[in-house]
Amino acid sequence: MNIVYSTSNFSQLTISRQKMERSFVNKIFSRSKFLILVITFTSIFPVHSQPTEVMNSSEIKLALKKLNVLGSVLYIAAHPDDENTAVLSYFTSGKLFRTGYLALTRGDGGQNLIGSEQGDLLGLIRTNELLEARKIDGAEQFFTRAIDFGYSKSPEETFTIWDKQKLLFDVVWVVRKFKPDIIITRFPSNGDGGHGHHTASAILAEEAFNLAGDPNKFPEQLRFVDTWEPKRLFWNAWTPLLESRKDDLSKYFSIDLGSFNKLLGKSYSEISALSRTQHKSQGFGASGRRGETLNYFSYLLGSKADNSLTENIDLSWNRLDGSQKVNELLSTAEKDFDIEDPSKSLPILAEAYKELSMIPSSYWKKVKLNELKNVIRSCAGIWIECISSDKSGALGDDVGLTAGIVNRSAFPITLKSIKLNNLASEIFLNKELTSGNFVSQNIKANLPIESKLTNPYWLERPHPQGLYDVEDIKLTGAADFRNEIKCQFVLLFNDTEILFDTPVYYRWTDPVDGEKYSLFNVSPPAAIRLKNKTIVFPDQQSKKINFELVNLSDNLSGEIKLNLPEGWQIEPSSIPFNFKNKYEEKELSFKIIPPQQNSTAVVSFEISTGIGLSDREIVQLNYKHIPPQTYFPKAEIKLVKVDLEQKVNSIGYLIGAGDDIPEYLKEIGYDVKLLSDDDLESAKLNNFDAIITGIRAYNTREKLGQFNTNLMKYVESGGNLIVQYNNNRDIVTDQIGPFPFTISRDRVTEENSPVNFINPNHRLLNFPNKIAASDFDGWTQERGLYFADKWDPKYETVIGCNDKGESEKDGGLLFTKYGKGVFIYTGYSFFRQLPEGVPGAYKLFVNLISAKQSK
Numbered sequence: 001m002n003i004v005y006s007t008s009n010f011s012q013l014t015i016s017r018q019k020m021e022r023s024f025v026n027k028i029f030s031r032s033k034f035l036i037l038v039i040t041f042t043s044i045f046p047v048h049s050q051p052t053e054v055m056n057s058s059e060i061k062l063a064l065k066k067l068n069v070l071g072s073v074l075y076i077a078a079h080p081d082d083e084n085t086a087v088l089s090y091f092t093s094g095k096l097f098r099t100g101y102l103a104l105t106r107g108d109g110g111q112n113l114i115g116s117e118q119g120d121l122l123g124l125i126r127t128n129e130l131l132e133a134r135k136i137d138g139a140e141q142f143f144t145r146a147i148d149f150g151y152s153k154s155p156e157e158t159f160t161i162w163d164k165q166k167l168l169f170d171v172v173w174v175v176r177k178f179k180p181d182i183i184i185t186r187f188p189s190n191g192d193g194g195h196g197h198h199t200a201s202a203i204l205a206e207e208a209f210n211l212a213g214d215p216n217k218f219p220e221q222l223r224f225v226d227t228w229e230p231k232r233l234f235w236n237a238w239t240p241l242l243e244s245r246k247d248d249l250s251k252y253f254s255i256d257l258g259s260f261n262k263l264l265g266k267s268y269s270e271i272s273a274l275s276r277t278q279h280k281s282q283g284f285g286a287s288g289r290r291g292e293t294l295n296y297f298s299y300l301l302g303s304k305a306d307n308s309l310t311e312n313i314d315l316s317w318n319r320l321d322g323s324q325k326v327n328e329l330l331s332t333a334e335k336d337f338d339i340e341d342p343s344k345s346l347p348i349l350a351e352a353y354k355e356l357s358m359i360p361s362s363y364w365k366k367v368k369l370n371e372l373k374n375v376i377r378s379c380a381g382i383w384i385e386c387i388s389s390d391k392s393g394a395l396g397d398d399v400g401l402t403a404g405i406v407n408r409s410a411f412p413i414t415l416k417s418i419k420l421n422n423l424a425s426e427i428f429l430n431k432e433l434t435s436g437n438f439v440s441q442n443i444k445a446n447l448p449i450e451s452k453l454t455n456p457y458w459l460e461r462p463h464p465q466g467l468y469d470v471e472d473i474k475l476t477g478a479a480d481f482r483n484e485i486k487c488q489f490v491l492l493f494n495d496t497e498i499l500f501d502t503p504v505y506y507r508w509t510d511p512v513d514g515e516k517y518s519l520f521n522v523s524p525p526a527a528i529r530l531k532n533k534t535i536v537f538p539d540q541q542s543k544k545i546n547f548e549l550v551n552l553s554d555n556l557s558g559e560i561k562l563n564l565p566e567g568w569q570i571e572p573s574s575i576p577f578n579f580k581n582k583y584e585e586k587e588l589s590f591k592i593i594p595p596q597q598n599s600t601a602v603v604s605f606e607i608s609t610g611i612g613l614s615d616r617e618i619v620q621l622n623y624k625h626i627p628p629q630t631y632f633p634k635a636e637i638k639l640v641k642v643d644l645e646q647k648v649n650s651i652g653y654l655i656g657a658g659d660d661i662p663e664y665l666k667e668i669g670y671d672v673k674l675l676s677d678d679d680l681e682s683a684k685l686n687n688f689d690a691i692i693t694g695i696r697a698y699n700t701r702e703k704l705g706q707f708n709t710n711l712m713k714y715v716e717s718g719g720n721l722i723v724q725y726n727n728n729r730d731i732v733t734d735q736i737g738p739f740p741f742t743i744s745r746d747r748v749t750e751e752n753s754p755v756n757f758i759n760p761n762h763r764l765l766n767f768p769n770k771i772a773a774s775d776f777d778g779w780t781q782e783r784g785l786y787f788a789d790k791w792d793p794k795y796e797t798v799i800g801c802n803d804k805g806e807s808e809k810d811g812g813l814l815f816t817k818y819g820k821g822v823f824i825y826t827g828y829s830f831f832r833q834l835p836e837g838v839p840g841a842y843k844l845f846v847n848l849i850s851a852k853q854s855k
Ligand SMILES: [Zn+2]
Pocket: 078, 079, 081, 082, 195, 198
């Protein structure tokens, strides 16, 4: 990184951009080409969403007390939302332990209640929701490489998809690095936790508990972390389960999570609700419980305890050799703290920092130095920021930054130097920071062309099903890490030198939301914005691929082309472009001609520019409850040629909880209208060849209860109603179909489970498309969910399937005639298969839509 510092202008540059451009032509900014992390840090910090705020006096008081507690606890479960946030809050702010939550997954396989993101992007949202939750309950967040693949019935099935040894590696790493005195699991390992991922998390926690101290297990980790033996392991029992089993609660350890923290003015159960409410993509808003709330813990492994979870664990400074002086200083600081003027503590805290710095390196030294640093910063009311003039900078471009700092105490502090990351030489200022005087420093930096993009580390490389592919072992367990630029400030408190740092942010003022920040992104020079990730060709007709080309550099010209496999044709072969302004966008399109035979292909984009090639897409997520997210995955589209016979045209679609099926039906040529509640009331339903209800429509659309009779009349007079899966709780009508059937929790999670053609001559398997066994190849995540388990004999079953070791589930596709029309219920998960371009799923879904036309 080449950096020139100047207080007044940006005139100097060590290497000109032109020189860079010449030397790096023909480089591709791809995941695989840039294995060297050019912007590096000495340790892995979590990504923050804005410059760190200082603590108020009562929070400082609590932090001072916490400085004198040397204990830690790690909570382990499987998903975002599994964690008991009241327990985390109790340990962080009540017991004053260093507290962590290790979630095996980022929740990538769940359903999104606030948008249409699924898979990797849903995992990115949930990762940030967890980080927001941790800001409230004060715990730290960790993950393994496991990818949530939806519901799993057993840990055995789970471990066929997740490589158990690799996951054990991750859990052992987190235990060795975090060094918990106690580990708490949310679920038991006996299967009572239901979901296979849940049981797997308990199995892994128990095995890691026993193995983390063994130097022969994963010895390759010992270059970076030491072995560690936690004291004991507990299961955080689920109170309703204990009560339903009529367990003797006296044999469990109990904690009152309703106890009140006077310094925070809240009980742990109240803090818990605020934290849990961050899980917005799951709709988990929670209310605080007030009053006694007992929670139970069952001892499982390690040193026996008689009275409390933490008994016989030394929580004092005695754990750290040579810390006696530090202990004395920090005890005095806590005792003498002046809530009216925290800065009075600065001399003694600075002395404690210096003493602690001189003790030989160890785990607790590192943890406590970090805590102490934040207490010192808060006592002085120091605000630190480094703000970019632009929200992103392209590789090879120059970026203007302004570092700023203000000391809001009377204590004399000197700003010794400022530095970007740890590559460039420091700029020495030796400037005294007088109280209330905001000091700023302009910095001009050039973003090295071989730098990595600011992508979330776990999404940096393509990944198969199962686990993310993370190259750097040191990132194991990290919640988030990106190749962000950081600005370091070296401050002198008397003669004690303390380094503070902050990521570079872009800042703006929103007319509604006020001060807003986003992480400064290192971007490719240009990127593609895609509308659809899958394009289906139902016949020999050519189709246009429409996309936007986004300029992320200054004036930029070049050409864009698509890399197509053999058999597919494209017109034109490339498109030239010329941009004047940064962030300018152009709508472009290529014409694609499919091959004659059915085929599936992945095409990639290639943007050639004067400063090299880019093969990236730009994805931006803007949700109010998490920081704005910008991510640059490889720009790819899936092309699917599948000959489809379609017998009808117009479809009415009743969106339920949210799915993208209408878009994909339009893609293959249907005329799709989204139906409002008003449409349900009117008699115009008869205009549609078929009406389809979206996933969980009968759970989410109140009016369907009242107007389902209109849908039945529609069927009776010759329509075709297709109802996709609904949850069996909170259904808005007693009877969805013309004849009774009940929806169960039956699901088939093995997406490759064999499918039995119960009724091979049935119209749904033959008209207008002939369905073969091969049409069930390549399905994703699952076969389906919420199958019916009982139905009126007037319904016909068509196909059945089951997970290994279970009986066949035949209620996933029910068909019946009613009046002049037909009614279909299906739990098969078309909402996952159509966006993924699964050809057989298209053929079968088109047959459902055409069911009325067959005799
Ligand atoms: Zn869970």
